[in-house]
Amino acid sequence: MPSLARTLPEEQPTQQKAVLRVEDLHTWFEVRRMGFFKAGDVRALDGASFELYAGETISIVGESGCGKSTLAKTILGINHITKGSIFFDDEDLSTLDKEGWKRYRSNIGYIQQDPYGALPPFMTVKRILEEPMKINGVRDKAEQTRRIRQVLEEVKLAPIEDFLPKFPHMLSGGQQQRLVIARAMVLEPKMLIADEPVSMLDASVRVEILQLLQALQRRHNLAILYITHDLSTVRYFSERIFAMYGGKIIEKSSTAALLEQPLHPYTAALFEATSDPDAENLKTFKDVPAGEPPSLMNPPPGCRFHPRCRKMIKGLCDVQIPPEFWVQEDHAAACWLYKDEV
Amino acid sequence: MKATLSNAFHQMKRYPSAVVGSIIILLLIFMAIYAMIAIPYGEAVRLWRGADNVWVQTPRNARPAWLNYFYQEKQPVTMRMTTEDNPDLKSIVDLGGGVATSDFLFEFDYQYDGFPSEISVFLNATFASARPNVAMKWIAPDGREIQLGELAVRTNENFSISQDTRIQRRLGGALPEKGLFADPADPNKVLKGTYQLVGEGLIFEEGSTVDATLVVYGQLHGLAGTDHRRRDITVALLWGTPVALSFGLVAAVGSSIVTMFLGAASVWFGGWVDWLIRRINEVVMILPLLPILIMVGLFYSRSIWVMLSVVILLGIFGSGILSYRSMFLQVKESGYIDAARAYGAGNGRIIVRYMIPKIIPTLIPGFVTQVPAFVFLEATLAVLGLGDPVLPTWGKLLNDAQTNGALFNGYFYWVLEPAFLLILAGLGFAMLGFALDRIFNPRLRGI
Numbered sequence: 001m002p003s004l005a006r007t008l009p010e011e012q013p014t015q016q017k018a019v020l021r022v023e024d025l026h027t028w029f030e031v032r033r034m035g036f037f038k039a040g041d042v043r044a045l046d047g048a049s050f051e052l053y054a055g056e057t058i059s060i061v062g063e064s065g066c067g068k069s070t071l072a073k074t075i076l077g078i079n080h081i082t083k084g085s086i087f088f089d090d091e092d093l094s095t096l097d098k099e100g101w102k103r104y105r106s107n108i109g110y111i112q113q114d115p116y117g118a119l120p121p122f123m124t125v126k127r128i129l130e131e132p133m134k135i136n137g138v139r140d141k142a143e144q145t146r147r148i149r150q151v152l153e154e155v156k157l158a159p160i161e162d163f164l165p166k167f168p169h170m171l172s173g174g175q176q177q178r179l180v181i182a183r184a185m186v187l188e189p190k191m192l193i194a195d196e197p198v199s200m201l202d203a204s205v206r207v208e209i210l211q212l213l214q215a216l217q218r219r220h221n222l223a224i225l226y227i228t229h230d231l232s233t234v235r236y237f238s239e240r241i242f243a244m245y246g247g248k249i250i251e252k253s254s255t256a257a258l259l260e261q262p263l264h265p266y267t268a269a270l271f272e273a274t275s276d277p278d279a280e281n282l283k284t285f286k287d288v289p290a291g292e293p294p295s296l297m298n299p300p301p302g303c304r305f306h307p308r309c310r311k312m313i314k315g316l317c318d319v320q321i322p323p324e325f326w327v328q329e330d331h332a333a334a335c336w337l338y339k340d341e342v
Numbered sequence: 343m344k345a346t347l348s349n350a351f352h353q354m355k356r357y358p359s360a361v362v363g364s365i366i367i368l369l370l371i372f373m374a375i376y377a378m379i380a381i382p383y384g385e386a387v388r389l390w391r392g393a394d395n396v397w398v399q400t401p402r403n404a405r406p407a408w409l410n411y412f413y414q415e416k417q418p419v420t421m422r423m424t425t426e427d428n429p430d431l432k433s434i435v436d437l438g439g440g441v442a443t444s445d446f447l448f449e450f451d452y453q454y455d456g457f458p459s460e461i462s463v464f465l466n467a468t469f470a471s472a473r474p475n476v477a478m479k480w481i482a483p484d485g486r487e488i489q490l491g492e493l494a495v496r497t498n499e500n501f502s503i504s505q506d507t508r509i510q511r512r513l514g515g516a517l518p519e520k521g522l523f524a525d526p527a528d529p530n531k532v533l534k535g536t537y538q539l540v541g542e543g544l545i546f547e548e549g550s551t552v553d554a555t556l557v558v559y560g561q562l563h564g565l566a567g568t569d570h571r572r573r574d575i576t577v578a579l580l581w582g583t584p585v586a587l588s589f590g591l592v593a594a595v596g597s598s599i600v601t602m603f604l605g606a607a608s609v610w611f612g613g614w615v616d617w618l619i620r621r622i623n624e625v626v627m628i629l630p631l632l633p634i635l636i637m638v639g640l641f642y643s644r645s646i647w648v649m650l651s652v653v654i655l656l657g658i659f660g661s662g663i664l665s666y667r668s669m670f671l672q673v674k675e676s677g678y679i680d681a682a683r684a685y686g687a688g689n690g691r692i693i694v695r696y697m698i699p700k701i702i703p704t705l706i707p708g709f710v711t712q713v714p715a716f717v718f719l720e721a722t723l724a725v726l727g728l729g730d731p732v733l734p735t736w737g738k739l740l741n742d743a744q745t746n747g748a749l750f751n752g753y754f755y756w757v758l759e760p761a762f763l764l765i766l767a768g769l770g771f772a773m774l775g776f777a778l779d780r781i782f783n784p785r786l787r788g789i
Binding site (some may be wrong): 101108113114117120132134182183187 | 543613677678680681682683684685686687688691696699700
């Protein structure tokens with residue numbers, strides 16, 4: 001995918017104001033027994049802080065159940081915030097009134113993993129694109145038509161008139177995902193949250209969709225939160241990469257620095273596990289950490305990775321939660337191995 | 343949604359049972375509309391109550407008239423002749439001094455093989471103080487004259503020839519309706535030919551009149567026959583249609599659509615809403631419907647609308663909630679629901695615009711097959727004597743038939759007609775419902 005390569009990191013907008021600022025965000029789900037009695041909490045997201053700038057892409061990687069999608073849904077307002085806060089354009093979401101939420105929702109677009117599931121099967125393309133506008137106060141018919149034309153052109157679903165009366169099942173997988181992107185763009189957002197947008201698509205279509213997202217990002221200076229477990233697309237697509245494990249962000253880095261040397265043992269193992277079409281791989285043995293992801297209802301004390309970690313320091317890793325250590329200017333890891341390097 | 347429905351409609355043509363079912367339902371709907379136009383509600387209630395002697399000129403327990411096509415020995419239908427509509431039958435001769443004769447002559451050709459069921463003459467006089475006097479005689483085709491009697495006429499006089507013991511005596515003990523028509527050679531056979539009833543009236547006042555109506559009651563009457571109170575069963579069969587259809591439809595709509603909304607709300611809001619709805623559902627599911635309806639009927643009201651409300655109330659929280667709930671639990675996890683929440687759709691919009699449209703295709707067949715169940719329930723209640731006290735319905739016909747021993751008295755039509763319509767309604771909805779089920783649930787198609 002050479003066309004996806006980007007010149008980094010000179011054009012990274014460091015001086016810009018953050019579009020999205022997340023501070024110590026927790027999302028816990030209550031588990032009830034017999035409908036009433038509280039049995040405990042699933043700590044799906046347990047303390048996440050970061051800033052996302054306009055025109056920037058942050059990739060969030062991690063295995064299934066690490067809290068990636070919970071983070072996305074919490075930012076989207078689908079999940080309730082248990083603790084911490086989210087600021088959008090320096091405005092705290094918890095202070096927003098109904099109008100404020102409408103404004104906020106018009107500013108974020110959501111792209112999901114399964115394009116067919118993400119589209120209501122009983123609505124036409126036209127209805128699907130009108131719905132967000134109707135809900136968020138774009139009531140003028142002419143304006144609705146203009147925006148529908150614009151987004152369908154941008155996602156290259158042409159000729160537009162042919163697509164408007166169609167139902168989702170009449171579209172191919174790639175067209176469905178384009179429609180999902182069009183729906184996300186129809187409110188003219190400043191930020192996109194793409195939750196594994198290409199993992200259910202054919203390899204041939206993946207590149208198209210990623211290129212489309214990049215083109216949209218350039219044209220509208222979009223901030224993108226790109227959530228994936230597919231590390232092969234990450235390197236071409238994002239300025240920064242965050243790795244998550246057990247509901248926590250364990251490593252934050254610029255793409256270049258992370259590809260050069262992952263710091264956290266989990267991230268290293270994750271990259272190790274990525275398949276690369278290289279004949280040499282036949283001869284090497286991949287050292288993948290044994291064990292399972294931790295229970296989020298009853299997480300292990302200290303570092304959540306310590307039961308699976310080969311470099312575990314007894315008496316430290318299994319007792320104290322590691323803070324973020326900024327090893328380099330653009331590279332941090334929440335791991336006790338680096339306690340002396342700061 | 344629209345496409346699903348129009349697509350379903352096109353597919354229906356490929357299922358003969360759907361076509362036949364639709365035709366039956368349409369037929370019933372036309373029948374209901376015709377009933378409501380031809381016999382307005384108030385009129386239907388009045389007719390069925392039998393007020394103002396409306397049925398006095400129809401035979402009692404007569405079979406349907408079309409049965410004559412199947413009978414070797416043709417049975418009579420009711421013959422009615424009156425001077426009120428036809429003044430030519432009357433001849434008035436003024437005798438001076440206010441006195442006049444007012445004669446009438448009814449002449450009719452009797453070609454049936456069976457005897458009539460009754461004979462009556464209705465006399466109606468207008469007078470100030472002196473009642474007109476009328477003497478009547480019967481002239482058989484062979485010229486025999488039989489005196490029927492003489493009487494002073496009041497305003498609405500019913501001279502029942504069949505029940506007159508003096509005539510019976512004159513006929514040698516034979517029942518008048520038989521004796522008057524019997525062949526003297528063979529008293530069990532009808533003497534066919536032209537009969538005459540001659541009435542000789544005498545009026546004693548200026549302006550006084552006397553009118554007569556002869557009714558020879560048949561053994562057969564109308565499309566559907568009559569019941570023990572001479573009421574035309576057609577009225578109840580016709581009016582039973584809108585009652586049955588509306589009861590079935592309203593109960594099915596009430597208990598399936600409201601149930602669906604409750605199921606959706608239960609799933610969407612979760613928490614205490616879900617808890618409450620499920621507990622109510624569990625309680626209602628163990629309540630027996632029929633005994634409750636019987637108690638309501640005995641102690642409160644037998645009005646069909648009260649019964650309907652109870653059926654709907656118990657139906658709303660019935661077992662349907664569980665199946666809708668399970669379907670909605672699946673829908674709730676769809677990606678498009680998350681997407682809708684992300685772009686800010688409210689609770690009401692998500693339930694109505696996003697969750698329910700997904701379920702509608704499975705709702706429709708179930709809803710259609712539910713209709714006859716409620717139609718039968720209404721009939722069941724009526725048969726148990728809990729029918730609406732004023733409305734004529736199919737179930738009440740069956741109830742009347744049962745209490746009057748229709749089957750061992752040979753009034754088969756009284757039971758078969760309402761039963762046929764009930765079965766027809768059930769069949770129509772079932773045929774359509776099963777076909778719709780296959781259309782909307784393609785997995786059943788191969789079976």
